[in-house]
Amino acid sequence: MGDSESSTSSAADARVLLSTWANDNDEWVRAIVRRVLSAGRALVDSDVDEVYALFRQEKALDSRTLPKEPLLAVAASPAESDEVLRITSLSEVTGVNALVSGAVITPHAGLTLLYGENGTGKTGYSRLFKTLAGSRNADQILGDVSQANTTAQSALIAYDLGETGHTFRWSGETGGVAPFTRMSIFDSPSVNAHVDADLEYVYVPASLALFNHVNAAIQVIEARIATELAALATGASALLSRIPRDATAYPLVETLGASSDLDTLRALADASGDVDGRVAVLQKAVAALEAGTLSTTIRAQQRVARVLAQASSVAARIEAFDIDAFNTTRTTIAALEIDYALVRAELFEAADLPATPDDTWKTFVEAGESYRQHLITAGAHDENRCLYCRQPIGDRAQELVAKYADYLADKIGADIAESRKSLATATGTVVSIDAPEVTAWVTELAEQTEQPDSYAQVASIASALDAVKASTRSGTAVDHNLTARVATAHAVLTARLAEIEGDVERLESEDANRAEALQTKRRELVELTAAAELGRSWALIDTKVKNAKEADRLTVLARPAPALRRAVTALSKTASDALINQSFAIYFAEECASLRAPSLKVEYIGRDGTAKRRKVLVKNHRPSKVLSEGEQKVLALADFLAEARLSGISAPVIFDDPVSSLDHRRINEVAARIANLAQSAQVIVFTHDIAFTMTLLHLMEASKRCVYFQIDDEEGKGRVTRSSHPRWDTIGGLKKNINETIAAARAEEGQARAALVRTGYGWLRSWCEVFTETELLQGVTQRHQPAVHMTQLGKIKSGALPVAIEPVLRIFEEACRYIDSHSQPLTTLDIAPTLTGLEAHWEELKAARDAYLRAED
Template identity: 25%
Template sequence: MLNIHNEIRTWLFTQQDWMQELAETLIEQGNLTEQHLSLACLRIKSVDSQKVTKNRSFEGLIRPSSVSSEIRLRSIGKVQGIENLSPRLPLSFTSGNLTVVFGHNGSGKSSYTRIIKKMSGKPRSAILKPNVFQTAPTEQKCEVEYEYEGKLISCEWHANSEPIDALRCIDCFDSDEANHYLRNESSATYTPPVIGMFESLALACDQIKIRLQTEQNQLVSSLPQIPNNFVNTDVAIKLKSLNSNTSDVFFEQLVTWTLESQQELEQLKKRLEVTDPLAMAKQLRTTKLQADNVGANLKKGGLAYGVANVECLKKLQLDAHNKRQIASEAAQVSSALLVQVGSNTWRSLWEAARAYSQTVYPNRSFPVTDEANCVLCHQELGLDAKQRLNDFESFVQSKLEGEAQLAEASYNDALANLLSIPTVEVINTQCEAAGLNTEEWKLHLISFWESASIVRNLLISKTIVDTIAPVNRATDTEKVISEHSTALELKAAQYDKDAQVFDREFAVKNRNELEARLWVSQQRDAIKVELQRLKHHKMFEGWKSLANSRSVSTKASAISEKVITKNYVIRFNNELKSLGASRIKIELVKSKATKGKILHRLQLKDSKQSHPIELVLSEGERRIIALAAFLADVAEKPMFAPFIFDDPISSLDNDFEWSVATRLAELAKTRQVLIFTHRLSLYGAVEDAAKKLGDIFRKTQLHQICIESYDGIAGHPVGDQVWNSKTKAANNILITRLGEAKRAGNSGGGDAYRALAQGICTDFRKLIERTVEDDLLNEVVKRHRRSVTTENRLGALPFIKKEDCKFIDDLMTKYSCFEHSQSTETTVIIPESSELQLDIEALITWRTEFQSRKKDI
């Protein structure tokens, strides 16, 4: 085993640190707690714990394993509601190691076996049912007594409840176990602690994997379900392709939604909504025209009230002002009697007089002074007045005045031609018509025109231009409107094309794709969380792969091949030999390793064809090899626990029966063996096998019990009977029964006596036969024993006399009618009590005398 331990230690040093820690815990403590498993789940996620280390010594590998304390069943009683058992007294197994429980079919033997299997937690134990021929009981329970660690323990056990832990080590053999070994793969019931460590380690790996899986299952996706109408879109397919390796670039491309995409979507929607593309194109171009007008007006307003035009008006204003000042200075007419000649008011009056003069003096040059009256006051013109009028006209027609008037005209024309300012209502209407119908657009344009209006009002009021702040031209706005106009034209052009040919199905598909992209972009945060979940999910996959028990099972298989399988096969072959079944061509082989356990199965040896065992071997052969497999599996366990056998010799011949009895008696040398049987032959064979082990063994270890059923109730232990008692004791039993029969006759008459005496006569006949076997022939030969036993027995045979034979023969002849069928013409008369008593006592006297002859042997 030292080499095996070194091999295991070497293997452990190739494992990750978290696994080494579990193995060390199993070696030192024998089991793993929930806390150990929880800690392992945490450590397996740690990079440090995933390293391969050599920090442990695993000294526990070489420590000898301890042997468990002895377990013994003492009794089963107070059975209630289980099968048809309801014994008056407990079924007791005493302190001997070998107990044989005999009973006819239906006496309750298998029911007791099923109780023991169930309370000991055997994997193939059946559900304990109540007596189906009676009303269902309120409770199903029994009381069991057993010895554990030298203490007698009594407890009440409820049927089909949890097994009794102390009794789990009991092993049971019955038909179900026999079929299991014949038909199924099975692991060895006992495995050395070092192999048990592998099984526990594999189980721990599986449990850790389950825990990790449970944690992983909690990583539930919170990503909204893709709407049904988007399921088949390209972007939905990309969304479903998300995995732990998805890059940030792919993520950004997936969730990005641009203004161009939004515009494309809106355009597609509108195109799909339109039933008359030509009309829509016309409408769009109308909208475009309005947008162009808004842009043009915006440009005109910017030019009209911008820096350049305001600067131009400033120059015109200054030029008119300067020229008027020069003309005014030159307008000092000497004949004028009043001031301000040449002022604007005066010029207006003068021009009005000129116009009026054409009315009263048509076709005459102004001013008319010859033979004319003043056009203003209608008085006759004197010389001064005429001179004054001519002086005024000369002033007006002078060059300076003309220049002043021309400059003022230019300035006034410029003011008169200033661009008009649209009202708020007009601006709103223009925006609606131009497709610029957002509040932002309206407020923006209103703000611009309000600024222009302020400049215009200041200009019109001829405020000094230097104090006016011109508006800034809205070139950016003009550009946006121009782009808007271009887009309208493009849409209109698209509708023109749509009017000629429009793939509506393709457009619907594109619209659906765009809407899907929009929906996906709205799930940006959820998708980011999902990517984190997928990355975490992948980490769990890696951790679960580390917890895979395959490597443990592989190593367990290699170690078990050396430690278990080889020895298991040897034990099986030895059991076949001890049971006299070596001739049967059967072998035990390893079938596979799973979860750290090695499975074995029985198969035909050297078979040229593939057939199941049950189709080739006889029923008896199948029974004996199943028993051999069972004994090979459990007999060498290093613990003192009971073995239960329910009719182990079913279908076996006499040779196999004797071999089984011998093997079970041998087994009882070290532990408790309970045998339930309905075969008297096995009952006797076990007794003979016990005798072969010595009289002391037979007297101290063999315990024989009989159980019976009565009135539908089974499992009743029966006291000593004529058939299972020694001949001397049997004689005494018959004397006692005869006394009871006499008392029954005295109180109830002859019929009452004969009813009991009939059975006494029958049992007396059987006792005479046993007297021949046990006393006369000194147990050299017996009916229910295959062997002839001569050791220290033949010496008594010479003491047999002719008188002995005649005495026995006479009794046999007299009472054979009570055991064997008689002719209907032959009347069977039951002896009176006195006669029967004399015969029984005569047999007692004969035996006493005959035994005295053999004292010197």
């Protein structure tokens, strides 16, 4: 490295940048950086306590007791390295998709190929690796959804970390498990992220994490300041709740803060020793005034006054009632009624009436007279005919009619009617009296043991009223002494009513003065209560004002913190550009060249101390909108590999179907890059592409740093079989199949033997192809092999070829006539092969092979 490169590296070194920046800032900032650089980690609580204490002392919030924070010595970052992580075994997998249990995968330190067709279970294993790694595109691992009961998820992973072996039992954890989070994984879903997304780097050098630690520590100090500000703001609410809202001091306490006038508040405070006693005296006075007993008395007396006034009115009306006249009229009416009955009886005694003359009979007579007068008026009355039956009447009837006329003209009946009218007029004034207040009061107090003054008089008047009403309704005589008793009670009530009305007037005047006194005492109590509370809480008030002033200072002191964090972020971007972006740019260019990825611009962006990269084509179009699927795939691979190289690739790199959608040329280029990577790192490849598989096996043939596993679903998804290469026919395997088929045919007869003979000819045909491919032509060209092995060309025994070609070609064509995969003409379709022919042809082929192998070149 030249001097300029060394200078640039030093200038971008995280420790140098942080130390230089910290030396130009406050002591507490240097304290954070010193601790981060010393420990290489985030600050713990004890560190934060010490830094915050230094911050308060440096800013004169507390007395200075801590020593001055010295300037930091500038020292470059030590070289970073991680222990090599290598997976040695994956086994005991359960509960992952529909994978069968019992499979064991033992990855090679170089390349591990896991080949299988679609749907055979490869995805289950790859998802498990992604989950362990915490991959960007890790899928949720489900159990076998076709089964009702879900098996617990589990797997056993054996791995080496450096020179030490470990095991880990996975039990369904998600989000990544250390140290497997160091693995790099590429799959088809990650293509879009590697092509279009603004990606953070999976690997961040430990030195760059220092910036995050410093930023986090500054944020913690900010949080400490915020917490202290919140604490400083408390305390006033409790005091405020003890101050009466309408006290003079209330608005001053409510706005208690850095600008509060303590002298004004101190003048309102009362800290004297007897203040509580004076408050208690005022409280009792207010309580007495608030009791409201005077107003209750006033209301009670007002009611008594209303009752007495109503009773007096009743008494006056009773006194106005002429009892003697009432009784005399009642006696007169009784005598008249007796006389009237005697007259009526004598008058009609000879009339032979069907019943005693009564009021009904009287009504009958009066109706007849009314009708007679009507006939006279009409000029149609006939004295000789009956008014009712119109029959002629005799002398006796004429005499009776004359008595009817005398009866109707009787003066006694008229006197009775007049007397009754006079009696109704006299009693009407008494019957109409209504005294609800009197009735309710008397009823309410009747059962009480102690009854108030005037109760007896009111009750007497109420009783007299009831007696008068009862007599007038029944027509009985009224006690002539009743008026005198009422008059006596009335005189007492009149005097008592005047007294009560005077009492009510006096009490109302006293009540008005009580309200004014209560208002005055209440005000005195409010101010004295507030003054006493201020005196008791003066220390709290003084502390609150001091806290408010400190809060104002803290608010000012906290303002530079965001700018400090932005400065650290800027330093991080400078360092990350040198430590990550520049390295990534070099690696990315190399990977793009090796994979023939399209050329584009990479922009490096950073926010909040994190480094990101973005790929841009012309006119800022996203690459996915312009590039083909294959171009996107190799571009994503280049980005993935460049990112993986940033960490030095000390952990497994896993590829899940990396060549889907690629043409054969790009497949070869990807295979070559992966093979090259596997020479120095552990690489695991999942694929269903046979050409890609054979290419990788060929590329790894020389180094032997490769292991191959076949994944199939013959006995359940995910069965794993270790092999040297993908399944293909060999001379030895075909020989075994032919011999077993001939032996089976010898033991059968008829159609069963014929079917086995046809199967045997199928194996003979395959033997001819494999013999030609591997031994006659020495494997110069082979199926699924991507290259022509020109180094094998000289090994072909050209002189001995005729010895083998003739029998091989002849028997091959014969075998084609008997196998089902070749259509036959009708003339030969029913010609069946024989077991004897099969055995002869097999012996001939073996002899031809022996002759070729023995022949000299």
